[in-house]
Amino acid sequence: MKANGIRRTMEDNVIDIVIYAILIVVFVMTVYPFYYSLVISFNHGIDASRGGIYFWPRVFSLDNYKAVFSNHALLNGFGITISRTVIGTFATLLFTGLFAYSLSYNKLMFRTTYITLLIIAMYFSGGLIPYFILLKKLQLMNTFLVYIIPLMLNAFFTIIMMSFFRELPHELKESAKMDGASEMRIYFSIVIPISAPVFATIALFAGVEHWNSWFDAAFFVTDKDLKTISFMLMELINKANLTAVQGGGGDVERAATYAAQTFTAETIRMATMIVVIIPIICVYPFLQRYFVKGIMVGSIKG
Amino acid sequence: MPNFWSRLRGQLFFQICALMGIAFLLVFAYTPMVGIIIAFKNFKLSSGIPGFITSEWVGFKWFAEFYNDIYFWQIIRNTVVMSLLKLVFTFPIPILFALVLNEVRRQAMKRSVQTVSYLPHFISWIVVSGMIFSFFNEQTGVVNHFLVSTGLADKPISFLSDPAYFWPMAVLSDIWKEMGWWTIIFLAAIAGVDPALYEAAVVDGASRMQRIWFITLPTIKGTIIIVLILSIGNLFGGGLGGSNFEQSYLLGNPVNNGVSEILQTYTLKMGLAQGRYSYATAIGLIQSVISLMLIYLSNYFSKRFSGIGLF
Numbered sequence A: 001m002k003a004n005g006i007r008r009t010m011e012d013n014v015i016d017i018v019i020y021a022i023l024i025v026v027f028v029m030t031v032y033p034f035y036y037s038l039v040i041s042f043n044h045g046i047d048a049s050r051g052g053i054y055f056w057p058r059v060f061s062l063d064n065y066k067a068v069f070s071n072h073a074l075l076n077g078f079g080i081t082i083s084r085t086v087i088g089t090f091a092t093l094l095f096t097g098l099f100a101y102s103l104s105y106n107k108l109m110f111r112t113t114y115i116t117l118l119i120i121a122m123y124f125s126g127g128l129i130p131y132f133i134l135l136k137k138l139q140l141m142n143t144f145l146v147y148i149i150p151l152m153l154n155a156f157f158t159i160i161m162m163s164f165f166r167e168l169p170h171e172l173k174e175s176a177k178m179d180g181a182s183e184m185r186i187y188f189s190i191v192i193p194i195s196a197p198v199f200a201t202i203a204l205f206a207g208v209e210h211w212n213s214w215f216d217a218a219f220f221v222t223d224k225d226l227k228t229i230s231f232m233l234m235e236l237i238n239k240a241n242l243t244a245v246q247g248g249g250g251d252v253e254r255a256a257t258y259a260a261q262t263f264t265a266e267t268i269r270m271a272t273m274i275v276v277i278i279p280i281i282c283v284y285p286f287l288q289r290y291f292v293k294g295i296m297v298g299s300i301k302g
Numbered sequence B: 001m002p003n004f005w006s007r008l009r010g011q012l013f014f015q016i017c018a019l020m021g022i023a024f025l026l027v028f029a030y031t032p033m034v035g036i037i038i039a040f041k042n043f044k045l046s047s048g049i050p051g052f053i054t055s056e057w058v059g060f061k062w063f064a065e066f067y068n069d070i071y072f073w074q075i076i077r078n079t080v081v082m083s084l085l086k087l088v089f090t091f092p093i094p095i096l097f098a099l100v101l102n103e104v105r106r107q108a109m110k111r112s113v114q115t116v117s118y119l120p121h122f123i124s125w126i127v128v129s130g131m132i133f134s135f136f137n138e139q140t141g142v143v144n145h146f147l148v149s150t151g152l153a154d155k156p157i158s159f160l161s162d163p164a165y166f167w168p169m170a171v172l173s174d175i176w177k178e179m180g181w182w183t184i185i186f187l188a189a190i191a192g193v194d195p196a197l198y199e200a201a202v203v204d205g206a207s208r209m210q211r212i213w214f215i216t217l218p219t220i221k222g223t224i225i226i227v228l229i230l231s232i233g234n235l236f237g238g239g240l241g242g243s244n245f246e247q248s249y250l251l252g253n254p255v256n257n258g259v260s261e262i263l264q265t266y267t268l269k270m271g272l273a274q275g276r277y278s279y280a281t282a283i284g285l286i287q288s289v290i291s292l293m294l295i296y297l298s299n300y301f302s303k304r305f306s307g308i309g310l311f
Helices: A010-041 A063-070 A072-104 A111-123 A128-137 A145-151 A155-166 A170-178 A183-194 A196-212 A215-219 A229-246 A250-257 A265-301 B002-010 B012-040 B061-067 B072-090 B092-102 B107-117 B125-135 B142-149 B163-191 B195-203 B208-219 B221-233 B244-251 B263-273 B277-306
Strands: none
Touching (some): A010 A265, A010 B092, A010 B125, A010 B163, A063 A265, A072 A145, A072 A155, A072 A183, A072 A196, A072 A229, A072 B012, A111 B012, A128 B012, A128 B277, A145 A196, A145 A215, A155 A196, A170 A183, A183 A196, A183 B012, A196 A265, A229 A265, A229 B125, A265 B125, B002 B012, B012 B061, B012 B277, B061 B277, B072 B163, B072 B244, B072 B263, B092 B163, B092 B208, B107 B163, B125 B244, B163 B208, B163 B221, B163 B244, B208 B221, B221 B277, B244 B263
């Protein structure tokens, strides 16, 4: 739709103004909370508890980040989260990929049965309690594997990957078969390289899921050394929640008890949040042209 | 059947991969489904997975007990109201935003605002609630500071603890987090509209609003209905992101409990915190059954009235 050759009316101008106003509002409303967190994370803690910081740290300080990076529990939490994200994403790509690939094979015997089982599992679930009992009885509770194994196969990812594999050109696989390559070989050395877009999308989805996950750390794991950073962040935030309830100068009181220090629970929380957010901000813009297609497939066909 | 076995052998690799996935589903998806029957039983954790089958039947005892629970109506109300509020307020917004983005002529601007708009989707509710806590904090938060210093409020507002603010905060944060993400689907649908339609409309003298109203909206009707069905099916689970649980759990506190407690948080409390497995399973089951009925009903009516359905 080109505007060339069409006379612009008064209505066009009004609509344009409204549209750009909306864009600016959306942009500011989305970005400002992130920016605000960043500003607070770089502000001296006790000074921040006086409030009134808008656009710039009032008393600049790196102490919050120093505190985060010298806290062993938090660092351990980051370590656990990084490991589960890397290992978990890899496991999901491998397992879900192979499953989706086999389902994309048209002549697969019992294919309809398999897909029906998958779709049912997508819409129905046993709910939290039976799932909890299962994990307990499988002895997965309180192990690192509880972060990896239950997420290895995801029905929604399977559908996206399967739809992608089905569109791949047949000839590529056929010619490799002529050359005597096994099916496994074809998958790993031909299908995977040409399927980079879908693998990138699923890697992003699975990676983000692992990175943000706190529920399993909260309820399926008791060992403090296995807790993820998101779970720790939740604990920091829960304290803030209670402070909000108690009202009446909670932060000021807290600041006073920490008088000797330059950070407070609030500023530590903000610094931790920023560290948690940064990897996601760095990754997702590069993958957006892939996942836009991905969620279309998933939402419409799924 | 020699043919059967030779075919099977020919696709051995595929069969192994498929069966590994099916085995996974049987263990992690279907075993818990069978486990639902403990809602009708007196299940003890010590009896293990066989206990799903061997523990004694108690019929609808736990359902009756939940119905008589003093929190029953409150929890049902909170679950329903939060879901409906989200449906009413968060469902139309991505459509409007997609229409707005579609009218933007400068591609670079359109793309950058869109990219930014779905960033919050990738951020966890934990981080979002962390932002809410610091943003709306009574003493230090930027919102209250702004309201008081500009005279818009004479004293700080307790957004975080006053129960009156819980539902609005839940709805607004859901919009903030998921709006951009759902916009992707509607924008993609709009991209599929035949440009010739617009050209013809321009020749006929249609204004921009008329083009949106008579061309864009009707052509994306199918997508709108499908997303609506999905959201209604999710109604009891939570708005766009299926996130009532995380919001209620993270933003809930002893003071706003009367408006923030929902079926999922109560299931968690009864089950994992108090170890009342059968009771909690019964509560969870009520939730799933209602959701399932809703998705069937909305699909049925949408097929009936518009001919479009998910299944």
